[in-house]
Amino acid sequence: MSILDRFDKPSVSPASFLGHLLGPMKLVVAVIGICLAFALSNSRQQRAQRGFPLPPGPKPEWFIGNARQLPKGKQWITATQWGKEYGDLVYARIPGKSILFLNSVKAANDLLEKRSKIYSDRTHSTMIDLTGWSFNLLHMGYNDEWRKHRRMFQQMFRPDAAGDYQPVQRRKIHEWLQRLLDTPEKFMQHTTFLRLLRRLHQRPLIHIGKQAMGIMSDCLVPGKFLVETYPFLRYLPSWVPGLTTEMQSVPFEAVKERMRIGQGSESLVAEYLGDTDHIGGLRGQEREDVLRHVATTSYAGGVDTTVSSLSTIFRAMVLNTSAQRKIQAEIDHVTGGKRLPEFADREFMPYCEAAYREVMRWYPVTPLGIAHTTSEDDIYEGWFIPKGTQCFPNVWAMTRDESKYKDPDRFIPERFLDADGKPNDDTFIPAYGFGRRICVGRFFADATVWFTLVSLLAVFDILPAKDENGEDIDITDYEYTDGAIM
Ligand code: HEM
Numbered sequence: 414m415s416i417l418d419r420f421d422k423p424s425v426s427p428a429s430f431l432g433h434l435l436g437p438m439k440l441v442v443a444v445i446g447i448c449l450a451f452a453l454s455n456s457r458q459q460r461a462q463r464g465f466p467l468p469p470g471p472k473p474e475w476f477i478g479n480a481r482q483l484p485k486g487k488q489w490i491t492a493t494q495w496g497k498e499y500g501d502l503v504y505a506r507i508p509g510k511s512i513l514f515l516n517s518v519k520a521a522n523d524l525l526e527k528r529s530k531i532y533s534d535r536t537h538s539t540m541i542d543l544t545g546w547s548f549n550l551l552h553m554g555y556n557d558e559w560r561k562h563r564r565m566f567q568q569m570f571r572p573d574a575a576g577d578y579q580p581v582q583r584r585k586i587h588e589w590l591q592r593l594l595d596t597p598e599k600f601m602q603h604t605t606f607l608r609l610l611r612r613l614h615q616r617p618l619i620h621i622g623k624q625a626m627g628i629m630s631d632c633l634v635p636g637k638f639l640v641e642t643y644p645f646l647r648y649l650p651s652w653v654p655g656l657t658t659e660m661q662s663v664p665f666e667a668v669k670e671r672m673r674i675g676q677g678s679e680s681l682v683a684e685y686l687g688d689t690d691h692i693g694g695l696r697g698q699e700r701e702d703v704l705r706h707v708a709t710t711s712y713a714g715g716v717d718t719t720v721s722s723l724s725t726i727f728r729a730m731v732l733n734t735s736a737q738r739k740i741q742a743e744i745d746h747v748t749g750g751k752r753l754p755e756f757a758d759r760e761f762m763p764y765c766e767a768a769y770r771e772v773m774r775w776y777p778v779t780p781l782g783i784a785h786t787t788s789e790d791d792i793y794e795g796w797f798i799p800k801g802t803q804c805f806p807n808v809w810a811m812t813r814d815e816s817k818y819k820d821p822d823r824f825i826p827e828r829f830l831d832a833d834g835k836p837n838d839d840t841f842i843p844a845y846g847f848g849r850r851i852c853v854g855r856f857f858a859d860a861t862v863w864f865t866l867v868s869l870l871a872v873f874d875i876l877p878a879k880d881e882n883g884e885d886i887d888i889t890d891y892e893y894t895d896g897a898i899m
Contacts, residue, residue, distance in 0.1 A: 458799055461790050465797035468504035468513060471495060478506030486895040489780040489809035492516065496810050502796060510536070511802040512784075516810040518843060524793060524804060525785050525847035533849045534786040536803050545657035548706040549713060550853070555788060561695065565707050566853045569681055575856045579756050581679075582861055586868050587753065661709045682708045715854055715861075717898045718778045722862045725776040728891055729768075729824040730875040736826050737875060739764050744871045754867040756860065762867065766836045767829035769863045774812045775824050777844035779897055782806035785850055808843045 471482050483505060484491055495503045496516035503514040515521040525532045534555040541552045550566060553559040568574075668682045685704050695703055730737040743764045744754055759766065784803035791798045798804075813821040817839075818828060831837040842859075845852040852858065869875075877885040893899040 461799065462797045465792055465795060468502040468796040468798070469499040470504035471499075473506050477508060479512075480507045483507060483512075489807055492781065492805070492807045493810040493813060496807065502793070504796075511799050513798060513802050513804045514781075514807045514810075515804055516807045517814070518811050518841065521782075521806040521811070521843070521847050524791075524798075525806060525850075528791065528793075529848035531787055531789045531791060532785045532804060534788045535850075536784065536786045536801070548657075548661065549710045550707070551710070551714065551783065555849075562703055562706060562710075563853060565695075565703055566711070569685075569707065570711070570854050570857050572856045575860055576756075578857060579860065582864055583756070586861075586865055589865075590868055590872055657709075660713075661705055665705045665708060681711075711854060714852075715858065719858060719861055721776075721778040721893075721899050722772055722858075723865060725772050726862075726866050726869070727875055728888055729772060729775060730870070731877045731888060733824045736768060736824065737870065739826075740768050740867070740870050741874075744867055748871065753871055754864070756864060758867070759863065763830060763834060763836050764826060765863070765867050767826040769859075769866055770829045770836075770839070770842065771824055771826045772862065772866065773842045773844045774818070776893065776899060777808040777812055778899060779844060779846070780807075780809040780899055781897065782808050782843070782846055783850070783897065785848065806843065806847055811843045 471479050473479050474481065482491075492503060492514040493516065495505075495514065501515065501517040501520040503516065505512045505514070515524065535552055537554065538552065541547055541549075546552060550559065550562045553562065665682060668680060669686065672683055672686060682704065686701070730740075743762050747758050747761050748754055754762070782805055784805045787798055787800050787802045787804065790800045812818065815821055829837055829839055842855075845855040845858070877888060880886050
């Protein structure tokens, strides 16, 4: 019987469990210990600050800091409002955590890019450990383990490898066009575990992945789980982390089995398993473990993110039918309306390029980015930033910057075109992150989202659905899901 089985029984309430675990005396000692640790860390920080103030932010309450002001959901909206009041840097505290919202591209670049040596760590998360997600590059600290995994990732997804994936991307996107009721998740599975999933029971596997990833997305939101602050609560969750183990092993073992019986497989896993060169100096079991982690992570990192931007394409096209018609006119002009678009057409489709950038701006997939944690104390523009601070690049605030994007809530591809109708020099997409932790799959993602946009619109008009009275359903105030990924 596992430890979780024991604590999952309904007869064991959290209160009685805590009572057994600590007992009244121990509870008093624990409270005194927490207060002492709090006082000590405050005095350590005051010494380290050497007179430099913390960045501005909402006034914290004693002990709980800003926990009550920071909502559980859509924190990017609150951080953007705070930005209007306090500026590009907004500092907040919740028990055990310092948080810094970076509300402009400049602040994020200055710190996460130019000072990446000390702004590239991640905060250790008890929830990530409990759910079995720590094999994922995204969650690794800035250490040798991360370097080993990132190296293999970069080798697979470097810009000059992008062309290798185009035949698979093209085929899958074309298949998807024919079966629009299907989901685009297959793109990612296809690249890493190609075809095999079709033979296995795809649906249950996708379901496992979805459940596991929903939990991961929530884990990235500060203050979402009390267990991060009070690790003894780790015994209370009623679910088990077996989901992520299955997600890693089932498709990977299937590829190995296929190779063992000589059937081959058109996938990255098969290609790298079959490669006799040592990847990044790795050999044997270590090499296989890293490959399994990288393959599973590329699925996890690529599915919800890509799907989120595709849902934005659909919504944008419904809300701005004039942009939809311009995209279609440009595609028809290049293809003559006689064939589907190709990757090579991209440079001849400036309006489509602008529309792609606007999709990534309008509803950025990760509106609050992914936090980079400082590994040393730092001073920036006279403000003190403590070691261990989670720095969130507030992508929502950056893409809603009215001095740069007029009417930021509207979908307007033209804002990415210059006076000659060519794509302008606003090429940086903050939705892919910053510095040394920038999305390692961005070239692949960029190709998938762009190619889907043009292929979809070459074939379909996208119109709003009708309600029971035959009226268009209004999706202006469409609700996106919460969590790190919209
Ligand atoms: C539209 C699609 C995508 C978006 C918007 C997106 C966005 C992001 C963001 C914001 C980060 C965090 C960057 C930071 O810490 O500053 C990230 C990291 C990451 N992404 Fe993506 N991503 C997308 C697609 C993909 C794909 C297709 C893959 C895999 C092939 C992928 C793999 C990863 C990995 C492994 C990391 C962790 C990098 C690290 O921590 O060193 N992503 N992504």
